Structures are given as C-alpha cells and as structure tokens.
Amino acid sequence: MAQVTLTERPALGARVRDIGFWADWAAVIGLAGLVVVFGIASPSFLTLGNIEAMLVSAAILVVLAVGQSFVIATGGIDLSTSTTMTFGAVVIGMLYTHGWPIAAAIAAGVAAAGLAGAASGVLIARGRIPDFVVTLGMFSVTTGLALILSDGKPAEVVSAFLLGLASGSVGPVGYFVIVAAAVAVVAHVVLFHTRFGVHVLATGGNPEGARAMGVRTRRVKLAVYVIAGALSGIAAILLVARLGAAEPAANTTYLLNAIAAVVLGGVALQGGRGSVLGPVVGALLLTALTNGLTLLGVSQFYQPLAVGFVVVAAAPGTDAPSDALLVVDRVAKSFGNVRALRDVSLWLGRGQITALIGDNGAGKSTLVRTLSGVHPPDSGELRFDGTPVRFTSPEEARSAGIETVHQNLALVDDLTVWQNLFLGRERIRRVAGLPLLDRAAMREQAGEMLSRLSVNVPPAWAKVRRLSGGQRQAVAIARAAGWGSKLVIMDEPTAALGVQETARVEELIARLRDEGMAILLISHNFDQVMRLADRVWVMRAGGLAAGRATADTDAQELVALVTGARAD
Known part of the structure; x- marks a missing residue:
C-alpha cells in the first residue's frame, strides 16, 4: 500500500471542484453574498446599530442550533427544541412570579428543559424508538406542559438581572452575543477536543464500529439530547430577558431555523460529520436574511419563502452534470x-x-x-x-x-x-x-x-x-x-x-x-x-x-x- 503523506493539501482548484467544498462553505458564501446585496440595497443594513441588533437577534438561534448540531452529529434529530425552550421559559416565569429568586427560577428552567431532553434521550437510546417519533411526541408534551403551567397566559418577568442581560454590553458587544459566543466556543472544544466529542462523531459515523471499539453509543445518544435540552433552557433565559415575559405560545420558527442553520452549516444529516462554526454562521445568515428583507419592506408573510429557498438551494446535492448516465x-x-x-x-x-x-x-x-x-x-x-x-x-x-x-x-x-x-x-x-x-x-x-x-x-x-x-x-x-x-x-x-x-x-x-x-x-x-x-x-x-x-x-x-x- 502506498505511503500516506498528510502534509500537502490539494490545490485550490481541485478543492473548489470537489463536491464537499460548496457544502462546507455554503453558509459563509451565502452570508457574504447577503451582506453585499443588502448593503447595496439598504443604507441601514451595515450601520453599527443594525449589526448589533442582528447579533442580538441571532443569539437565541445560535444557542439552539449548537444544541441541534450535537444531536444531528449522531445521526439523530430533535424536533422539540423550540417547544422545550418555551417550556423552560414558562418554568422560569411561573417560579419567579411565585416568589422564587431569579437565580433559582433560571436554574429550575434550565433543569426542566434538560429533563425534557433526557426523557427524549432515554426513549431513543434505551427504548430504541425512532428519534423523529420521540421528539415529535416531546414537541407536543412540552407544548402542553407550557400551556398547563401558565394557564395559557404570559407571565411578566421584571428582573434587574434579566434586564441587564438584555440591554447590557461589554464595549460594543452585548451580553446576548457574549453568551452565544461562549456556548459556541465551549461546544467546539467539547466536540473536537474531548473524548466525548470523538465518541459523538463516531456514534453518528459508524455506530456498529463505535460499539465494537467500546464506545457506549447509547450513553452518547442520551447525552446529546440532554445537551440539546439544556441549551434550549439557556435559550429560554435569553428569550425571557428579551421579551420581559414568559410566553407559553410555541414558536416553531426557531425550530425550523435551528435545523436550517445546521444544514446550511454543512453538518451531515446522516451523522458522523459535525461542526459548530458552520451552524453559527448559518444562524447569522438566516438572521441577516430576515433583517434585510424587513429593511427592504418585504412582508413577513413572504420571508419564510425566502428562508426555505435559501436552505434548499444551499443543501448539498449531487453536483451531477446534466448528461450524467x-x-x-x-x-x-x-x-x-x-x-x-x-x-x-x-x-x-x-x-x-x-x-x-x-x-x-x-x-x-x-x-x-x-x-x-x-x-x-x-x-x-x-x-x-x-x-x-x-x-x-x-x-x-x-x-x-x-x-x-x-x-x-x-x-x-x-x-x-x-x-x-x-x-x-x-x-x-x-x-x-x-x-x-x-x-x-x-x-x-x-x-x-x-x-x-x-x-x-x-x-x-x-x-x-x-x-x-x-x-x-x-x-x-x-x-x-x-x-x-x-x-x-x-x-x-x-x-x-x-x-x-x-x-x-x-x-x-x-x-x-x-x-x-x-x-x-x-x-x-x-x-x-x-x-x-x-x-x-x-x-x-x-x-x-x-x-x-x-x-x-x-x-x-x-x-x-x-x-x-x-x-x-
């Protein structure tokens, strides 16, 4: 067998012609294109105030997308992230209005979201029920729990801590952005610099082979759903801080956009290939797209069409020539x-x-x-x-x-x-x-x-x-x-x-x-x-x-x- 040399990379032209290149860089290329187009079309798009607003708006989506990335890296999917976030937000609001300190209410909200993720993980890993079925069920369960606990009514959360989180900053960088960046950095370290991260990718890439090498794939599956749930809880904190209230109504836009951000970021839906930077850029792309369309006066009814078009256009396909046999x-x-x-x-x-x-x-x-x-x-x-x-x-x-x-x-x-x-x-x-x-x-x-x-x-x-x-x-x-x-x-x-x-x-x-x-x-x-x-x-x-x-x-x-x- 030929000796393997890993020090040389193929020429740029060869990488550009490769099928994986465009999938890996779709989000970055798309974001750069949107910045150029909207920057020309709207003078307000590249102002400092609008950039700060987009980053704050993207923070919740970034946190959800990072959690979804862990699940998808194992070959799974979590359809309950947005409703788990809503459930966690309702727990925070309910406990705070009942006299709990804000720190305790926040901890309970994150724990409740993490438990919802753990319940999905147990059913998938131990019960061997398909992830689509389990998380679709959890979507309904967390939606119902949020409505029951809140009696279908929003709970106002007036907290100096959450107000400071929503409006404060370190220099020009808001606390929302710092939280999202910290989540992304920690997730990158865990996924690519720890044994657990290797096991996550192995579980998605070749579960049979991973089990043969001693990887406890069921535990890994359980863990990634707990991570996704806990990150939904962190997103719930940001959501309550931004709205000043705990809203029990489910927002499926966050779910769809979180999955879209992961797809745009080049994470393989079949598992085995993960990324954190890609989904983060994907979240920024979707936020920039919505923001730019709003500045151009495009009705919000048409904006989901644009998001769907971008996701489908950027999804990796076959790159087959038209005359392929x-x-x-x-x-x-x-x-x-x-x-x-x-x-x-x-x-x-x-x-x-x-x-x-x-x-x-x-x-x-x-x-x-x-x-x-x-x-x-x-x-x-x-x-x-x-x-x-x-x-x-x-x-x-x-x-x-x-x-x-x-x-x-x-x-x-x-x-x-x-x-x-x-x-x-x-x-x-x-x-x-x-x-x-x-x-x-x-x-x-x-x-x-x-x-x-x-x-x-x-x-x-x-x-x-x-x-x-x-x-x-x-x-x-x-x-x-x-x-x-x-x-x-x-x-x-x-x-x-x-x-x-x-x-x-x-x-x-x-x-x-x-x-x-x-x-x-x-x-x-x-x-x-x-x-x-x-x-x-x-x-x-x-x-x-x-x-x-x-x-x-x-x-x-x-x-x-x-x-x-x-x-x-």
Missing part, C-alpha cells in the same frame, strides 16, 4: 438497526470509467446491490439515463441496461463459453412445436461477442472449466457488455489475477470505455484506479467521504480518504 441522490439503506448506506449521492458519466473505493464494510457492496436491483433503497432516488428508476430485481436493472460482473463471476464451470454467455437469455426455436435451444445461433452470436471485444479465449464451445482466471473474467465481461448494456458494474475484476492477465483485463475495460460504455469499477487497487478511472468516489462507514477527478488526486490522498486519516 446515472445519478444516485441521497440513497439510504438499512438492514434492521444497521445503516448500510447513509444518504449517498454520486454520479457516473457516460463513456467514463468511474471507480468506487473504500475499506471493507464501507458500503460499496450494498451500493452495488442497490444499483443492480438486489436491494431496493429505503429512501433517495436513482436516475438512470435521465429517468427516475427503482429496481426491485436484477432482471429490471438488466432490462434498463445495467449489467454486473460479480466478484465470483457467476460462471458455471461445466457449461461451455457460449452457454454461459446466454445463461438466462437462451434462444429458443420450435421444432414440431417443441421449444428447443437454438444452439447454432447462440454459438455464432457468442463468437461475434467475443471477437468484437478481441477476447482471447478458447472456442465458444469450450468448457469454462478449461479457462484461466483472466479468460474467465473476460467471458464474464463480454457477457455483461454484449447485451446492449449502457453501464457495466465490475466488482474487483482483477483481484485474483496475475500481472499479465490483469493487464489484459484492464485493456478490455479500457476498450469498453472507448466504445462509449460507462464502467463502475470497484477496486482496492489504487494504482489501478489511477491508471483506468476518470473519476473516483470514496466511501467510508456507509456514507460518501469524497469525490475526485483522478487528474486532481493521487494514490496517497485516496489512501488517506479511505482510512479517515484525512477528512474531506
């Missing part, structure tokens, strides 16, 4: 509790060799079986030759023009070459009404199929048992390519071959590409990938780790991407 768009597949594919998005070009690489267990075989109709995807979409498809059997995939050369070749030793070429597609002629094999026609066509690809094998009537490993591989490839195929998937086609036979098979693969056929090559041989492929996709832990044009990478970088020594 195959587009895999956010495909997922699970077997029981094991998530074999995690929102995989990639594409294959016409007349190109595309390589798919990854370690054992990365999800390559599951993806191949999904493309070839063995395992229909649970979610996501496949588009083949411009048409959405859903294959439920290998026969459907073959009928569409997708052939697979499996690693075991699917050849029968005691059948002849021509019988293997026509296996499952036998030609029939009727003699006295009896359906008999048209052996002569099949032998003739088999010879034409082999000669067209210049395959050097014994005569078509020879038994496959007599063939060498390279000749067997050539027969399997000729069978896949000989039926009007548009895409041939090859699973480790040279794994068991010697040097000379490998070279012959590689020549055959290149010849198919030159004839305009698309090839998906699964290989552990990175030097072979660099020789043959036009593009390479890297899979890790069931997800897509990176995509590269082979002209923009090398075997050393591919090794680092496969092993995780380098993150994209």
Whole structure:
C-alpha cells in the first residue's frame, strides 16, 4: 500500500471542484453574498446599530442550533427544541412570579428543559424508538406542559438581572452575543477536543464500529439530547430577558431555523460529520436574511419563502452534470438497526470509467446491490439515463441496461463459453412445436461477442472449466457488455489475477470505455484506479467521504480518504 503523506493539501482548484467544498462553505458564501446585496440595497443594513441588533437577534438561534448540531452529529434529530425552550421559559416565569429568586427560577428552567431532553434521550437510546417519533411526541408534551403551567397566559418577568442581560454590553458587544459566543466556543472544544466529542462523531459515523471499539453509543445518544435540552433552557433565559415575559405560545420558527442553520452549516444529516462554526454562521445568515428583507419592506408573510429557498438551494446535492448516465441522490439503506448506506449521492458519466473505493464494510457492496436491483433503497432516488428508476430485481436493472460482473463471476464451470454467455437469455426455436435451444445461433452470436471485444479465449464451445482466471473474467465481461448494456458494474475484476492477465483485463475495460460504455469499477487497487478511472468516489462507514477527478488526486490522498486519516 502506498505511503500516506498528510502534509500537502490539494490545490485550490481541485478543492473548489470537489463536491464537499460548496457544502462546507455554503453558509459563509451565502452570508457574504447577503451582506453585499443588502448593503447595496439598504443604507441601514451595515450601520453599527443594525449589526448589533442582528447579533442580538441571532443569539437565541445560535444557542439552539449548537444544541441541534450535537444531536444531528449522531445521526439523530430533535424536533422539540423550540417547544422545550418555551417550556423552560414558562418554568422560569411561573417560579419567579411565585416568589422564587431569579437565580433559582433560571436554574429550575434550565433543569426542566434538560429533563425534557433526557426523557427524549432515554426513549431513543434505551427504548430504541425512532428519534423523529420521540421528539415529535416531546414537541407536543412540552407544548402542553407550557400551556398547563401558565394557564395559557404570559407571565411578566421584571428582573434587574434579566434586564441587564438584555440591554447590557461589554464595549460594543452585548451580553446576548457574549453568551452565544461562549456556548459556541465551549461546544467546539467539547466536540473536537474531548473524548466525548470523538465518541459523538463516531456514534453518528459508524455506530456498529463505535460499539465494537467500546464506545457506549447509547450513553452518547442520551447525552446529546440532554445537551440539546439544556441549551434550549439557556435559550429560554435569553428569550425571557428579551421579551420581559414568559410566553407559553410555541414558536416553531426557531425550530425550523435551528435545523436550517445546521444544514446550511454543512453538518451531515446522516451523522458522523459535525461542526459548530458552520451552524453559527448559518444562524447569522438566516438572521441577516430576515433583517434585510424587513429593511427592504418585504412582508413577513413572504420571508419564510425566502428562508426555505435559501436552505434548499444551499443543501448539498449531487453536483451531477446534466448528461450524467446515472445519478444516485441521497440513497439510504438499512438492514434492521444497521445503516448500510447513509444518504449517498454520486454520479457516473457516460463513456467514463468511474471507480468506487473504500475499506471493507464501507458500503460499496450494498451500493452495488442497490444499483443492480438486489436491494431496493429505503429512501433517495436513482436516475438512470435521465429517468427516475427503482429496481426491485436484477432482471429490471438488466432490462434498463445495467449489467454486473460479480466478484465470483457467476460462471458455471461445466457449461461451455457460449452457454454461459446466454445463461438466462437462451434462444429458443420450435421444432414440431417443441421449444428447443437454438444452439447454432447462440454459438455464432457468442463468437461475434467475443471477437468484437478481441477476447482471447478458447472456442465458444469450450468448457469454462478449461479457462484461466483472466479468460474467465473476460467471458464474464463480454457477457455483461454484449447485451446492449449502457453501464457495466465490475466488482474487483482483477483481484485474483496475475500481472499479465490483469493487464489484459484492464485493456478490455479500457476498450469498453472507448466504445462509449460507462464502467463502475470497484477496486482496492489504487494504482489501478489511477491508471483506468476518470473519476473516483470514496466511501467510508456507509456514507460518501469524497469525490475526485483522478487528474486532481493521487494514490496517497485516496489512501488517506479511505482510512479517515484525512477528512474531506
């Protein structure tokens, strides 16, 4: 295996062409664009007073988005953050109006929100109930509790401490901004500089592997929901300070915007890739968008449309060219509790060799079986030759023009070459009404199929048992390519071959590409990938780790991407 060098970064041009670049920087690029547009359109947008107002307004959303980031990093989602915040605010208001000191009321509000998060975490981690169902239920529970405790009426909270929190500052920086920044800094340290943070990312990236290495993934799941709940409690403090009251009415805008900020910040919804800075910038972007539209006189009824448009436009997709032969768009597949594919998005070009690489267990075989109709995807979409498809059997995939050369070749030793070429597609002629094999026609066509690809094998009537490993591989490839195929998937086609036979098979693969056929090559041989492929996709832990044009990478970088020594 090639030696891994981690000191060099790819050229800027290569990074810009990479699929992950735009997803990682979407929030920053979007925020910069909004600042320029609104700064030109409205003279008030870049004034010091408006900037301070936007930062204060963004503080609550930042805190909620950071809590949501921990949950999503584990592959979960929390739909109850905004109502948990409301619940915590109502607890603060109720206790304060009943004579509790403000410090005690605040502590109780944060604790109540944290307990709501803990309840969700227990049901998800221990009860193994889907997070969507649990947190949707908790959304209703916390909404109901807030209304019951408050009798549906807001409670005025007149506190010098909260008033100072809302209006005070250190120089030009308000206390709200300081609180949000402190939450973000602590969260960044926890997520990227502690063992717990590593376990959070491992739980989302590969829960089975994490458990095998001793990570207590259930405890991690429980912990992130407690963190999200507690941060909702901190957001409740800011909310009460800003309004001067505890409002029991749920505000779902905070929930939707918190999730949107996380998506804009480049956090992978399937888990395994976290960020704190990204969601913070995403929260600032959404706040700036709403503020700018307000300054321009746009009705608040239209503002959610703009937010939704920005989120969808910035969400990472497939970056597939319009003429791509195959587009895999956010495909997922699970077997029981094991998530074999995690929102995989990639594409294959016409007349190109595309390589798919990854370690054992990365999800390559599951993806191949999904493309070839063995395992229909649970979610996501496949588009083949411009048409959405859903294959439920290998026969459907073959009928569409997708052939697979499996690693075991699917050849029968005691059948002849021509019988293997026509296996499952036998030609029939009727003699006295009896359906008999048209052996002569099949032998003739088999010879034409082999000669067209210049395959050097014994005569078509020879038994496959007599063939060498390279000749067997050539027969399997000729069978896949000989039926009007548009895409041939090859699973480790040279794994068991010697040097000379490998070279012959590689020549055959290149010849198919030159004839305009698309090839998906699964290989552990990175030097072979660099020789043959036009593009390479890297899979890790069931997800897509990176995509590269082979002209923009090398075997050393591919090794680092496969092993995780380098993150994209």
